Amino acid sequence: MTPSHKSSSPAIYLDYAATTPVDPRVAELMIECLRPEGAHGNPSSGHTFGTRARSMIEKARQQVAAAIGARPECIIWTSGATESDNLAILGVARFHADRGRHVVTSRTEHKAVVDAFKQLEKEGFEVTWLKPGTDGIVRPEQVREALRPETQLVSLMHVNNETGVIQDVAAIGAICRERGVAFHVDAAQSAGKLPINVEAMNIDLLSLTAHKAYGPKGIGVLYIRRRPPLGLRPISYGGGQETGLRSGTLPTHQIVGMGLAFEIGEREREADVTRLSALRERLLKGLLAIGGVELNGHPTERVAGVLNVCFHNVEGESLRFGLRELAVSSGSACASGSDEASYVLRALGRSDQLAQSSIRFSLGRFTTEDDVDRAIAIVSREVGRLRALAPTSTPTP
Amino acid sequence: MEPEYSSTVVEHFEHPRNGGHFEAGEGVIRGTAGSVAQGTMFVLSAQVAEERIEAVRFEAYGCPHCIAAGSWLSERLVGLSREQLRAWRWRDADQALQFPLEKRGRLLILEDAVRALSEAWTRLIP
Numbered sequence: 001m002t003p004s005h006k007s008s009s010p011a012i013y014l015d016y017a018a019t020t021p022v023d024p025r026v027a028e029l030m031i032e033c034l035r036p037e038g039a040h041g042n043p044s045s046g047h048t049f050g051t052r053a054r055s056m057i058e059k060a061r062q063q064v065a066a067a068i069g070a071r072p073e074c075i076i077w078t079s080g081a082t083e084s085d086n087l088a089i090l091g092v093a094r095f096h097a098d099r100g101r102h103v104v105t106s107r108t109e110h111k112a113v114v115d116a117f118k119q120l121e122k123e124g125f126e127v128t129w130l131k132p133g134t135d136g137i138v139r140p141e142q143v144r145e146a147l148r149p150e151t152q153l154v155s156l157m158h159v160n161n162e163t164g165v166i167q168d169v170a171a172i173g174a175i176c177r178e179r180g181v182a183f184h185v186d187a188a189q190s191a192g193k194l195p196i197n198v199e200a201m202n203i204d205l206l207s208l209t210a211h212k213a214y215g216p217k218g219i220g221v222l223y224i225r226r227r228p229p230l231g232l233r234p235i236s237y238g239g240g241q242e243t244g245l246r247s248g249t250l251p252t253h254q255i256v257g258m259g260l261a262f263e264i265g266e267r268e269r270e271a272d273v274t275r276l277s278a279l280r281e282r283l284l285k286g287l288l289a290i291g292g293v294e295l296n297g298h299p300t301e302r303v304a305g306v307l308n309v310c311f312h313n314v315e316g317e318s319l320r321f322g323l324r325e326l327a328v329s330s331g332s333a334c335a336s337g338s339d340e341a342s343y344v345l346r347a348l349g350r351s352d353q354l355a356q357s358s359i360r361f362s363l364g365r366f367t368t369e370d371d372v373d374r375a376i377a378i379v380s381r382e383v384g385r386l387r388a389l390a391p392t393s394t395p396t397p
Numbered sequence: 398m399e400p401e402y403s404s405t406v407v408e409h410f411e412h413p414r415n416g417g418h419f420e421a422g423e424g425v426i427r428g429t430a431g432s433v434a435q436g437t438m439f440v441l442s443a444q445v446a447e448e449r450i451e452a453v454r455f456e457a458y459g460c461p462h463c464i465a466a467g468s469w470l471s472e473r474l475v476g477l478s479r480e481q482l483r484a485w486r487w488r489d490a491d492q493a494l495q496f497p498l499e500k501r502g503r504l505l506i507l508e509d510a511v512r513a514l515s516e517a518w519t520r521l522i523p
């Protein structure tokens with residue numbers, strides 16, 4: 001079997017929610033850091049090589065802290081949002097296990113959250129899995145109703161990675177604070193796209209990752225409220241870096257990259273969002289004009305760059321193969337490769353068939369109007385072609 | 398991790414032959430199997446004359462392998478007699494298109510559509 005791929009024009013990248021390219025300004029700074037005259041010292045060392053690296057790391061800590069309205073000492077470096085989610089969820093639940101074993105999350109969280117909670121179930125915790133409405137939104141009242149005297153933690157994402165739908169984390173944060181329950185937010189998909197203020201939103205723990213915000217892969221942050229201190233048990237042990245919560249030598253070049261990426265992201269956020277909203281509307285208009293196309297998730301409570309739509313009467317695998325000139329996602333990247341319909345879209349009430357015939361288009365800093373127009377033309381061509389081949393009605397033999 | 402497709406599958410997927418259907422009429426038979434809800438559906442229609450199949454049209458809802466199979470079959474069936482149509486089995490398409498193991502069930506749906514076509518022929522001229 002010789003696999004064949006269309007190799008005419010280069011693919012159009014519309015998969016920014018999976019990961020973004022590194023901003024050239026960020027790449028430049030990281031490379032500088034990696035050069036011999038850069039900052040190769042171990043940031044834990046007391047000599048000048050070490051202190052140079054340490055001061056770069058502390059600057060980056062301030063940059064990320066400023067982007068989310070936090071104090072720098074509340075920022076812990078991790079390897080990405082997966083590790084941050086695990087540290088937050090397992091760390092808080094295990095630390096407070098003797099006070100109560102009830103935790104709350106939703107059915108449409110990222111796997112990094114879902115599977116951390118499944119691990120807690122194995123450890124004897126009871127998990128309440130909130131079901132969002134068909135618009136993808138978990139109502140704050142649902143959270144209030146789920147809380148019990150023994151509830152230790154609520155974890156809900158700010159923006160859903162598949163649909164782009166925004167949760168009202170500020171309202172949920174207020175409820176949790178009032179009841180004294182720790183509140184964790186996975187903000188991997190909202191950094192640089194929405195304003196985040198951990199103080200104003202009453203967020204106790206917040207996961208971030210650099211690679212969805214024009215920074216490098218393999219570096220992330222967990223924000224942890226320090227006042228009053230939040231009990232947290234580490235998930236790995238070693239040299240005691242990051243106040244013992246996350247041992248391991250800090251990767252200076254990665255951290256420096258994340259710091260600058262977040263500084264740029266915050267500085268350029270409004271301009272980016274305005275531009276992306278216009279591009280997304282253009283894409284949506286073009287796709288709706290094809291007919292038999294429906295938006296997945298809430299029509300307005302969504303981030304600028306993400307559009308998830310389902311195509312009626314087109315089979316999912318053929319649609320994806322037909323669209324292989326476009327770098328887009330169906331379901332989430334980690335779930336594709338399997339034939340399974342996206343659990344997120346299923347939770348929103350989509351049938352298996354429609355979930356499989358859904359495509360996530362995600363736009364970003366380097367997307368152009370021309371990219372969007374070409375994407376519309378390709379989708380329109382392929383959907384039209386596949387529908388023309390599909391059985392028209394239930395024929396009588 | 399996208400599934401791989403043989404060059405024959407890609408060729409038929411990109412340039413399907415004989416897509417569509419014949420309107421009901423003299424010498425037109427039709428065979429249907431599967432459903433959209435099930436993820437795979439085939440509709441075959443054929444123009445028969447003098448105990449031979451003269452032309453075939455196909456409609457398919459399914460994965461690229463299925464669309465390719467419908468297209469490939471639409472050429473393959475031309476010229477077949479009643480007996481030959483009745484004897485057609487899915488392995489024929491599998492050899493030509495190399496279906497992945499987990500998709501074999503979809504070829505059985507195609508075989509069902511051929512059988513329905515064959516039965517429609519019997520009803521037409523018993």
Ligand SMILES: Cc1ncc(COP(=O)(O)O)c(C=O)c1O
Binds near residue numbers: 017082110112161186
């Ligand atoms: C909402 C959400 N959480 C967590 C992750 C995992 O992030 P990372 O790749 O940094 O581990 C992702 C990205 O895949 C995500 O979209």
